[in-house]
Amino acid sequence: MSLDQRKKLILQAIVDDYVSTAEPVASKALIERHDFRLSSATVRNEMSDLEQLGYLEQPHTSSGRIPSDKGYREYVDSLMKVDRLTDEEGEIIRKRLSESFDELTGLLKKASNALSEQTGYVSLALSPRLRKSYLKQLKMMMIEPGKVLVVVVLSAGVVKDRLVRIPDYLTPEQLAQISKAIETGLCGKSLEDITLVTVTSAAKDARLPDALLNQILFEAYTAIKQADNLEIYMDGTNRMLSLPEFSDISRARCLFDTLARDGIVSGYINEMTQDDDKGSYMIRIGQEISIEGLSDCSFVTTTYNVGEKIAGNIGVIGPRRMEYSKVVSQISFVRQVINNHLDQFKALNGG
Amino acid sequence: MSLDQRKKLILQAIVDDYVSTAEPVASKALIERHDFRLSSATVRNEMSDLEQLGYLEQPHTSSGRIPSDKGYREYVDSLMKVDRLTDEEGEIIRKRLSESFDELTGLLKKASNALSEQTGYVSLALSPRLRKSYLKQLKMMMIEPGKVLVVVVLSAGVVKDRLVRIPDYLTPEQLAQISKAIETGLCGKSLEDITLVTVTSAAKDARLPDALLNQILFEAYTAIKQADNLEIYMDGTNRMLSLPEFSDISRARCLFDTLARDGIVSGYINEMTQDDDKGSYMIRIGQEISIEGLSDCSFVTTTYNVGEKIAGNIGVIGPRRMEYSKVVSQISFVRQVINNHLDQFKALNGG
DNA sequence: TTTAGCACTCAAGCATGAAGAGTGCTAAGC
């Protein structure tokens, strides 16, 4: 049961108007803003139909209409036009990200920052899911007796480290020996295949007291696993405070609490992302988002790639009344710039 | 021109009441809550005097009084009673911080977190000012050709690292040589004494092309200097949204923007801290804070120590109508726990 | 099928009035 052409046009116009004004759209206002060659009465009839069909909602009798989740869904699926960025807009983003040196974290922070600035909404960047990347190096460096820096280098070119404490009678030589053993044993193994058991078996030849050895292995294991933690960089949350949607402070508080809760947003996006969708963007609107506290919001996310199978996400969170087409074009562009950067690092690093 | 005893009692009672209710305090309500053995009329006269003297303000005729900045100042300077924490409260904090392993960053995050939770206000922890700490180790570890992890170990037991890019034809041996040279040359020098010149002169014997050498030296220098960056960990900002002071969303936005602006709060606290005040707390109230956007707030901060001369800060930001005595006692306790932890690390690390 | 016209609905703004909380002042009491 698809909408006829005229209904589509009207729905599109209503979404556009509502996005820019945040006020319910009236039939008269609509024909003034758009050249439909129809009277307000006709438009009224169409709007009434659209409401019946579930695309529009009416806050109260005798008010204009606002789009429902279904209305927005129709809009983003088949009505909106996604423009490419202007050269200037592209240049701004490219310049901002080019300042960032090769470090992935820095790149993601900058990307998130740029995205929020360009769209005016909340932006986020998720560190890559590294489960499928494999270990390239593991170094354990003794800082002082009892204190060791574990450095983990992954195939994706990602470097993570972690300071750990071990018994202080372990000598640097012993440490180097264990470290070497673990590295050789695990090199080439993907993170998802590394368990405490594989770590332990990698170092089975080391001649050290069991308790001591176990502690070190556990720390190494933790350091490796920690590399797989999803990190999220969020920016521009304060902008939400200026939107009429959140003029009610308790709503704002609720939103902010949800955004700040560790792992909620990152976990959701992580689950929502299929391993195989590359490059296309994904939109979730209002109630489609299963997170309590974000049902007045919409998500637009996409995926960037670090090598073949390794990917992370960038995204934007805004009000349902979001400038979807602008967000999509901005986000797609940022994605592309990130990918280019990462390809370049990769080339430099020789794979 | 000091207040007489009765005026002090009344001012204290007014502050206490206003802090807990957020409503202007009326003479009648005051005598009902406190056993003054005075009629409301007498209290009214005293309140009128206190207003004349600048300790109280009246939002409008025929409303109760609220404390002015001067009133709060008198309160914190000589009226409030600071209780010690109950054993349970102390236990909660101690437990939370004991989970944190030896890493300073982790400890500070936990401390900030606990502080915000215990007080209900915004909390913050500043990384130590490391200018006066000296370099103990500098390691440069080649991750892959062209990519080097620079690890800086400071006297305070602080470890910082930074991933840098260098020309990829530099061999691990050359890198090791330079790294060793810089380390030997700078070891024992305090961060404030290390400049690009000292770094360069430390490696003057290295036989490498100038351009290459300079780049590496610059990266090493940057990594060292970066260790001195003030980092701030803030927690509980969302709580401010529930206070009547910020029920006006534009005020909230203004506050949040100020808190989020990089370096504003940390810079202010840094400047406000004298190098020699150890252990005592510092309070800044309303307009005393020279940051636009925080004039409706109060600061309570104190200093923790990492060794003799190295110190950082923890603090709380809340509404002027803050439970000062509670905050002071909590913050003093957290300070003490942090210091104990750090002393312990230090003992373990042998200085 | 479209549209002009009209009755109806509802939110928002405004003035009005009553209630209540609180003060300041005055005069009487201790």
Next chain:
DNA sequence: GCTTAGCACTCTTCATGCTTGAGTGCTAAA
């Protein structure tokens, strides 16, 4: 001379009712 009861006065808050205007839905005519 300090304290306090009593009262007039002020100002906010809340509810009420009224008006205005924006917007719809329906009907009948083009």
